[in-house]
Amino acid sequence: MTTQALVPAVFLDRDGVLNEDTHYPHLEEHLTLIPGAAEAVRRLNGLGYMAVIVTNQSGVARRLFTLDQMNAFNDLLVRKLAVQGARIGAVYACPWHSDGSDPDWIHPDHPDRKPNAGMILKAMQDHPIDPARSFLIGDRDSDIEAAKRAGIPGFLFPGGDLSQFVDELLGT
Structure with a gap:
């Protein structure tokens, strides 16, 4: 029996960290990468980190876009990063919201x-992730609280260049 070695993960919020938050982005024309996003993910990949997107997507519950549109946008983001050598290992999205208008997603x-x-813990269950060497980058207090509840450090990205932010986090 072989056991798979655990790898560190970087959990990344989507809107406002990897791509511009254009208020419920879900169409191809809404996708603009945050400056330095591909470079940051590529650098973390090179250091052995699995990059995992964890994103709240209440637009589904609010009937602003469909689950299929959300998934297509996530796939497009992953492909756009991959073209620049940045690998996303998994995407977890939460379409549920308490204030939705679609009863399937309330x-x-x-x-x-x-x-x-939940999304962080599912990723840790689904993949050989070492929580002791993992962290999250988000742009909202709710992201940082999710990291805390998952038992990993969370870092608040204030905007700007994600690659510079990651360099500062890593002390390089």
């Missing part, structure tokens, strides 16, 4: 919706 406090830690 939930008072879904365990996956940040600040809850």
Whole structure:
């Protein structure tokens, strides 16, 4: 029997960290990468980190876009980063919201919706991730709270160049 070695992961919020938050982005024309996003992910990949997107997407519950549109946008983002040598290992998205208009996606406090830690914990269960060497980068307090609840450090990205932010985090 072989055991797979655990790898560190960087959990990344989507809107406002990897791509510009254009208020419920879900179409190809909405996708603009944050400056330095591909470079940051590529650098972390090179250091052995698995990059995992964890994103609240209440636009599905609010009927602003469909689950298929959300998934297509996530796939497009992953492909756009991959073209620049940045590998995303997994994407976890939470379409549920307490204030939705689609009854299929209304939930008072879904365990996956940040600040809850469900998406992070699922990723750790689904992949050989070492929580002791993992961290999260988000742009909202709810992201940082989700990291805390998952038992990993969380860092608040204030905007700007993600690659510079990652360099500062890593002390390089």
